[in-house]
Amino acid sequence: MAKAWKFQNNINTDQIIPGRYYPRENVEELGEFCLCELHPKFAKEKQKGDIIVGGSNFGCGSSREYAPIALKYSGVKCIIAKSFARIFYRNCINLGFPILVCKECYDEITEGDDIDVNLESGEIKNNTSGKKYNAQPLPEFVLKIVDAGGMINYLKEQANSENTNEV
Amino acid sequence: MGTLTEEIFSRKLGREVKAGEIVWVELDRIMSHDTMSWLAIEAMRKVSNELGIEAKPKFPERIVIPFDHILPPANIDQAKMQRNIMNFIKEHKLPHFFQEGVCHQIMIEKGFVQPGNIIIGSDSHTCSYGALGAFGTGMGSTDVGIAYATGRTWFRVPESILINVTGEFQEGVYAKDLILKIIATLGVDGATYKSLEFRGDAITRMSIPERITLCNMAIECGAKAGLIEADEKTVEYLQGRTTENVDINNNGIIKANNGNYEQTFNFNISELEPQIACPHDLDNLKPINEVEGLELHQVFIGTCTNGRYEDLEIAANILRGKRVNRFTRTIVIPASTEVFQKANESGFIKIFQDAGCIVCNPGCGPCIGRHQGTMASGEVALTTMNRNFKGRMGSPEAEIYLGSPAVCAASAIEGKITDPRKRREE
Numbered sequence: 001m002a003k004a005w006k007f008q009n010n011i012n013t014d015q016i017i018p019g020r021y022y023p024r025e026n027v028e029e030l031g032e033f034c035l036c037e038l039h040p041k042f043a044k045e046k047q048k049g050d051i052i053v054g055g056s057n058f059g060c061g062s063s064r065e066y067a068p069i070a071l072k073y074s075g076v077k078c079i080i081a082k083s084f085a086r087i088f089y090r091n092c093i094n095l096g097f098p099i100l101v102c103k104e105c106y107d108e109i110t111e112g113d114d115i116d117v118n119l120e121s122g123e124i125k126n127n128t129s130g131k132k133y134n135a136q137p138l139p140e141f142v143l144k145i146v147d148a149g150g151m152i153n154y155l156k157e158q159a160n161s162e163n164t165n166e167v
Numbered sequence: 168m169g170t171l172t173e174e175i176f177s178r179k180l181g182r183e184v185k186a187g188e189i190v191w192v193e194l195d196r197i198m199s200h201d202t203m204s205w206l207a208i209e210a211m212r213k214v215s216n217e218l219g220i221e222a223k224p225k226f227p228e229r230i231v232i233p234f235d236h237i238l239p240p241a242n243i244d245q246a247k248m249q250r251n252i253m254n255f256i257k258e259h260k261l262p263h264f265f266q267e268g269v270c271h272q273i274m275i276e277k278g279f280v281q282p283g284n285i286i287i288g289s290d291s292h293t294c295s296y297g298a299l300g301a302f303g304t305g306m307g308s309t310d311v312g313i314a315y316a317t318g319r320t321w322f323r324v325p326e327s328i329l330i331n332v333t334g335e336f337q338e339g340v341y342a343k344d345l346i347l348k349i350i351a352t353l354g355v356d357g358a359t360y361k362s363l364e365f366r367g368d369a370i371t372r373m374s375i376p377e378r379i380t381l382c383n384m385a386i387e388c389g390a391k392a393g394l395i396e397a398d399e400k401t402v403e404y405l406q407g408r409t410t411e412n413v414d415i416n417n418n419g420i421i422k423a424n425n426g427n428y429e430q431t432f433n434f435n436i437s438e439l440e441p442q443i444a445c446p447h448d449l450d451n452l453k454p455i456n457e458v459e460g461l462e463l464h465q466v467f468i469g470t471c472t473n474g475r476y477e478d479l480e481i482a483a484n485i486l487r488g489k490r491v492n493r494f495t496r497t498i499v500i501p502a503s504t505e506v507f508q509k510a511n512e513s514g515f516i517k518i519f520q521d522a523g524c525i526v527c528n529p530g531c532g533p534c535i536g537r538h539q540g541t542m543a544s545g546e547v548a549l550t551t552m553n554r555n556f557k558g559r560m561g562s563p564e565a566e567i568y569l570g571s572p573a574v575c576a577a578s579a580i581e582g583k584i585t586d587p588r589k590r591r592e593e
Contacts, residue, residue, distance in 0.1 A: 086359055091306075150309075
């Protein structure tokens, strides 16, 4: 059972983790403050494995990697959104934090719905409504990074394989 | 043949590069500031460890670290973080470390940005460097850390959107009004993953500081970069600012060459009026007459968008001999020490102080809500910043309006949003 938390369009990095909450020595603490001002109920009641469903341009604004770090340590399993802002998208991929693009999910999933996500296949199931969705496949190059578990692991794999010219 | 973006990547890689390609590039500069450098250093150590290479910056001279986001530190954690970064800088003898202004202003005014360069920075407004014909883009600290270790990063070469600008500004209307209009027209995600390339006779006439204001805000419609072809003004601006790798006269100047643009937008600025971006997103844009008279608790003039000498000159000319409203906290922060000193020599700092403004040390100031003007619930600010996001300057119940330095200065006097053209007529 994974609960869906619903967020609107243009959720920006200042909302995901306001500048006043970082830098701090222990980045794991940021999970507690993730989205705390925008959606206090989420901040208080979120459970490990819950899912965020957002609209278009999720993660717009600054390049702070503290935003995906805060989401990661909030315990959220993944984010499903209509679209993502560029730097945030790349930061998530680099960290190996799962993000899925699905346009219908935003329109059809209601906060509190019980959602199952298969990160490998991109299948999304809404157990509350019974509907099923498929996330857009990731671009090939991005998929390689995700499969490796993030950018640093990807570079390690590249270095270990014969093809070392990319490092 | 290509867009300016494609031509820059083609020149760098020595072959024809097209939009959509994934390319690895050796970077000309890597910039990181105080709040992101530590994560980048940790990422550098991790990737070096995984790759079995020594954990140190590959090209120390290409790394530029300006402290600006919280300068000087406002709490113990921040002080500790900055000290850790300084120890790293000392250990690896990084030559380019600054505590004298906003990172992008430092990068540009100290000659670290040259036409045709490809630069990444740990800050989304790294796109400012396009004002000098360089491809600059913001990335997170993992990417920056990998670039520290290897000197390289990957790009998906972006498609370009052409922004063609003609006409002449009316008095009291500025580059800030234009970029606010452009962003609201394209939408806050209208250029996601794309390059914005600014062109046209109005752009040619613009000074370098005006061009920086335009390119600085390209990210606000999702763009990866904002670019303007370098020209004689760029070369002139860089004279005396660069001591190394100077190549601005021949090889460095890259022009677009019959590129294929995904979209073209035409703007004639002759009829443009002062614009105000209203809470809490940049597409909530209104001409000033629709918001005139709104009571303000804070006015802030500064930042990487509008904290340069030319911006302060506009504000000083409005504030000369006047007093700001005594209940409108008015903060002026020059973007760098160079700007501060030049403004001081011109008497602007005295004008601001005589007018009752609070003049702070160069840096980002209250733009990220951490210090020097953090806002309370119910307070309303008008600023020259680039973002009006909810909660950015402090309380999520505060409101942020964005405008030009002229609008900010005129409004500070009245304590409410005021059209600078009307004040001039008085």
